[in-house]
Amino acid sequence: MxxxxxxxxxxxxxxxxxxxxxxxxxxxxxxxxxxxxxxxxxxxxxxxxxxxxxxxxxxxxxxxxxxxxxxxxxxxxxxxxxxxxxxxxxxxxxxxxxxxxxxxxxxxxxxxxxxxxxxxxxxxxxxxxxxxxxxxxxxxxxxxxxxxxxxxGPAIEPELAWAWDRIVAGHGRVRVDGLAAELGWSRKRLWSRFHTQLGLPPKRAVQLVRFDWAATRLAGGQDAAGVAADCGYADQSHLHREVVAFTGVTPATVAGGSLIATADLAWVDQVPRLSV
The missing domain is CATH 2.60.120 (Jelly Rolls)
Structure with a gap:
């Protein structure tokens, strides 16, 4: 293709x-x-x-x-x-x-x-x-x-760049409460500034990063049970629900007809970090 x-x-x-x-x-x-x-x-x-x-x-x-x-x-x-x-x-x-x-x-x-x-x-x-x-x-x-x-161009707050890098580096396997605590921010403050400056609430960002990592592994031929366990989903049913919500298809067919299957490139494995 x-x-x-x-x-x-x-x-x-x-x-x-x-x-x-x-x-x-x-x-x-x-x-x-x-x-x-x-x-x-x-x-x-x-x-x-x-x-x-x-x-x-x-x-x-x-x-x-x-x-x-x-x-x-x-x-x-x-x-x-x-x-x-x-x-x-x-x-x-x-x-x-x-x-x-x-x-x-x-x-x-x-x-x-x-x-x-x-x-x-x-x-x-x-x-x-x-x-x-x-x-x-x-x-x-x-x-x-x-x-x-x-x-x-205009930069985001360095605390938010750090939080984003933590989410990406952890393949989405991080807790929002933990990020807020490490920053010394309230959960409400993190949610508001994260959403305004990065475009999504932090919990949704965590889900999206984790999905990208899981979908790339599924497209590479790994079995759903192993992907669910390695990517931090509660179980295979949890992975199934999120993949369907994001793609409209099951984990077994996520590789079909998608750029994920063509490029075989997980964003979370390639992006250079923004914060130190």
Whole structure:
């Protein structure tokens, strides 16, 4: 379905993971879009456009941004034909700096990149990507584009960057009460600031990170009972309920027709940390 290319060297922008996709054809791509604990930039590299169809029937084409956790429920679809594009996974901790809006404003939504960055800036990047001679050149272009944005844009509170990194490093196997206690914050304070600046309540963020780790392992062929035990679910039934809630399908079929199966790339294993 897809030819997948990753950068040859580690990324230079903390909180960003890049992957290149090329549609192999001959039939058009049509598969389920599952949620991830990231915001995703989809940057097209030519004339053909990537498409995302929402469960509401709304259709989006071209370079896009999907909000944190977009695709929950399994009703969103990715559609494409003869497309080359770069997937930019953005940690919610740097999304505001890069995109110019809070992740909370993009929660579970799709927005055209032209609407966020303006037509001129988005068109310039699209044209440069189309002219680039290789995937490595494209990756370098994107990193060069994102670096000054991430360095100069508005930052979240360092305590929240630390809390997010703890959730990611623990594959979602952390307690929100424990995070609040380590910060010396009340649970209410952590919930309010986390939701406002990162886009989800902390408990939902924990669930989404844990799901990403579990789904990637399921897509890699590991059995559901082992995944449930290793990923911190109470039992296999608990894993089953959360996978169905996030994807609309059972753990046994989560790998079918999803970018999880194609890329075999867990965000929680790849993202550079933001805090020390």
């Amino acid at each position: 897809w030819e997948v290319t990753r950068p040859a060297r580690p990324g230079r922008v903390p909180g960003v993971v890049l992957t290149g996709f090329r549609d192999l054809g001959p039939a058009p791509v049509d598969h389920r879009l599952d949620p991830h604990p990231v915001l995703t930039l989809a940057l097209t590299c030519g004339e053909a456009a990537l498409g995302i169809d929402e469960s509401t029937g709304r259709q989006h084409r071209g370079s896009l941004v999907t909000g944190l956790g977009f695709g929950a429920g399994g009703a969103a679809r990715v559609r494409a034909a003869n497309v080359e594009w770069i997937q930019v996974r953005l940690s919610p901790a740097i999304a505001r700096a890069v995109l110019g809006v809070s992740p909370a404003e993009l929660e579970n939504s799709v927005v055209a990149l032209d609407d966020l960055w303006g037509e001129r800036r988005a068109a310039r990047l699209r044209e440069q990507l189309a002219r680039a001679a290789s995937w490595e050149a494209r990756f370098a272009l994107v990193e060069g584009f994102l670096t000054p944005l991430s360095a100069t």
